[in-house]
Amino acid sequence: MKRRIGVLLSGRGSNFEALADSVAAGRIANAEISIVLSNRDDAPGIAKAKARGIEARAIPSRGLEREAYDRLIVSALREKQVELICMAGYMRMVSAYFVSAFRERILNIHPSLLPAFPGLESQRQALEHGVKFSGCTVHFVDERLDAGPIILQAVVPVEDGDTPETLAARILREEHRIYTEAVRIVLDGCYRIDGRRVLFERAHEKV
């Protein structure tokens, strides 16, 4: 039986598409994206998933408290028997309930070298701070913002002529690469967590 992945998104879902491409191409072997869920009706990622033949739907969050909403999401994910959840531009904090339901089974990708520049508009934050390198981070999700143990990071240079858009595009290419690699690592189980450190049991093949 294939390993079952659920994806959560709120927008265009470019990292969802990269993961779906990796699954289709066998770079993430023996797996499938079983469900795509969005908190927003109008997320373009929903239509993109359907166009790929992947089940996808919105579960609107309006009027629901965080945990009440997360119970709906967890229920939908359990119904599909997913074992790994990948956030791909999912613009919500998750509750302790959600985290404990899928302990060390929820991944997120963030467009900065965390712990620098958490939150929104990380690329603009990085540019305005004047850093010379930025990048992206795949991490386990916990109840805090962009703060769980780090699985992989990738570095890109910041160039003098960069705008938030050009920097974001450079980082996005690395996001697509390391998200696939991180999913493989977590599905393979070839890691252990020591404090906040994610250590690799053996060398993993790079994508």
Place this chain on the structure above:
Amino acid sequence: MKRRIGVLLSGRGSNFEALADSVAAGRIANAEISIVLSNRDDAPGIAKAKARGIEARAIPSRGLEREAYDRLIVSALREKQVELICMAGYMRMVSAYFVSAFRERILNIHPSLLPAFPGLESQRQALEHGVKFSGCTVHFVDERLDAGPIILQAVVPVEDGDTPETLAARILREEHRIYTEAVRIVLDGCYRIDGRRVLFERAHEKV
């Protein structure tokens, strides 16, 4: 006349030695280290400077308020007519008085990719946070801790087997390289500051 550099240190001064080597080898051309000052009597960097024939002395800070102490330091630096000040493991915050006396003429190097892991034991902080890359930062000094505009950064990988000491050694090699490069950039004046961003007027030759 040679460009005159002052160095401030509190300890062994390995970055001082790297700068002195770069001056001696002509990698920082037409410059000299005119004075080395320490806030600690027992800083090994003082003896190392003297062994190189560089004037060096301690100005103990005990019992002096920050600005009163900085007046002594600024006076000693002005007496030697230095135009650029390089902190090399100088374990003090500086006052607004000091910063305004040498506006955009004080550099520091810090062993992390700022704004991540400011303050003490950056390498241990980085390891414990579980980042996959760390590095070092040369920045202009202002009154805040490790916070002025960034001139150069360098990146190193964090390895699973790292201790704070092995990571520090890997970073230190990059510190020596980029500190020399940053001093050249600032002495050459081939940069401008836009907000917090240090932008280069023309490509600078790498060391």
